[in-house]
Amino acid sequence: DAMVIQNPRYQVTQFGKPVTLSCSQTLNHNVMYWYQQKSSQAPKLLFHYYDKDFNNEADTPDNFQSRRPNTSFCFLDIRSPGLGDAAMYLCATSRDTLETQYFGPGTRLLVL
Amino acid sequence: AQSVTQLGSHVSVSEGALVLLRCNYSSSVPPYLFWYVQYPNQGLQLLLKYTSAATLVKGINGFEAEFKKSETSFHLTKPSAHMSDAAEYFCAVSDRKGSARQLTFGSGTQLTVLP
Numbered sequence: 675d676a677m678v679i680q681n682p683r684y685q686v687t688q689f690g691k692p693v694t695l696s697c698s699q700t701l702n703h704n705v706m707y708w709y710q711q712k713s714s715q716a717p718k719l720l721f722h723y724y725d726k727d728f729n730n731e732a733d734t735p736d737n738f739q740s741r742r743p744n745t746s747f748c749f750l751d752i753r754s755p756g757l758g759d760a761a762m763y764l765c766a767t768s769r770d771t772l773e774t775q776y777f778g779p780g781t782r783l784l785v786l
Numbered sequence: 787a788q789s790v791t792q793l794g795s796h797v798s799v800s801e802g803a804l805v806l807l808r809c810n811y812s813s814s815v816p817p818y819l820f821w822y823v824q825y826p827n828q829g830l831q832l833l834l835k836y837t838s839a840a841t842l843v844k845g846i847n848g849f850e851a852e853f854k855k856s857e858t859s860f861h862l863t864k865p866s867a868h869m870s871d872a873a874e875y876f877c878a879v880s881d882r883k884g885s886a887r888q889l890t891f892g893s894g895t896q897l898t899v900l901p
Contacts, residue, residue, distance in 0.1 A: 680829070716876060716891035717830070764829055774820070775889060777829040 677701070678778035680765050686784045687755050695750040695781045697765030705771050706748040708740060709764040711780070717764055723748060724771055752783075760785045788813045788881050790892035798898040805849075805864040807895045809877030812858060818880040819860040820889070821851055825873045833875075836860060847871070872899045 679698045687693040697706065705724050709717035721730045723742045737759070739751040752759055762782050766775040793808040811817055818837045822830040834845025841853040851862045860877060877892040 678829075683827075714894070716893050719889070762827075766830075774832065774835055776832065777822070779829040780827070782827065 678765055678767055678776055680763075680778040680781050682781060683779060684782050684784070686786060687752075688786050689757065690754045693752050693755055693783065695752075695763050695783070697748045697750070697778055698746050699765075699767045699778075700746070701767055701769075701776065702745065703767035703769050703776075704745075705768045705773075706742060707766040707768075707775060708738075708748070708750050709766065711762040711764055713761075720750070722771075755783070755785045757785050759783065788817065788879050788888070788890050790877050790879050790890055792875075792877050792892035792895050794895055795893065796896045796898065798900055799867045800900045801869055802866050805862070805867045805871065805897065807862040807875050807877075807897065809851075809860045809862065809892060810858050811860060811877070811879045813879055813881045815881050819851075819853060820878040820880065821845065821849070821860075821862050822876045822878060822891075823847075823873050824876065824894075830876065833862070867897075867899045869899050869901065872897055 681696045707722040708720045711717040719731050720734045737753050742748045762780045764780045765778040768775045789812050791810045820835045821833040823833050824830050833849050834843045836843050836853045844850045849864045851860050853860050874894050874896050876894050878889050880889045
């Protein structure tokens with residue numbers, strides 16, 4: 675089945691220790707998104723890639739970076755995680771920026 | 787700017803009862819509207835979407851929603867609740883931001899189904 679895959683499902687890191695979250699897709703969609711969802715809150719868009727074009731939201735902290743080496747994969751790098759970065763991180767894809775977004779299962783990040 | 791308001795952060799219904807989850811939106815242009823469901827420690831699953839075709843939209847798992855422009859609403863309903871419907875439900879609006887569409891979520895409604 676075509677789908678959006680996120681690994682790992684749970685990630686534990688230490689305060690200040692860089693961490694990378696992974697997303698892959700078999701849908702061959704052009705657009706990949708990263709959202710941050712804190713407990714009992716709505717998902718908040720961090721950035722998205724249209725193909726190789728990176729689009730950062732204005733209020734996304736510099737601590738968050740992303741890479742998209744090819745169509746299938748997209749990574750979220752948190753350079754120096756703080757306690758406030760503990761959240762569920764959701765990856766989504768869409769065929770085009772005007773199309774419906776499809777979400778992966780998420781990675782729950784815990785910062786100790 | 788677009789926004790979504792979900793009335794009621796928690797809704798409880800008895801099994802077999804009607805489910806009604808409320809969503810009101812504001813958008814400067816004709817919107818696309820979505821309902822997503824999120825089970826614990828899972829991602830978001832698309833339930834249904836409105837993209838300016840029929841105003842009554844049927845989705846998965848017996849859910850449907852009706853777009854009412856005059857009321858700027860897109861409430862989600864299901865005639866008979868199932869225990870498996872217990873989850874968090876997010877309404878979202880998507881309208882144009884330049885050449886793209888930006889998805890804005892409501893704050894979510896946690897649905898509890900009582901036996």
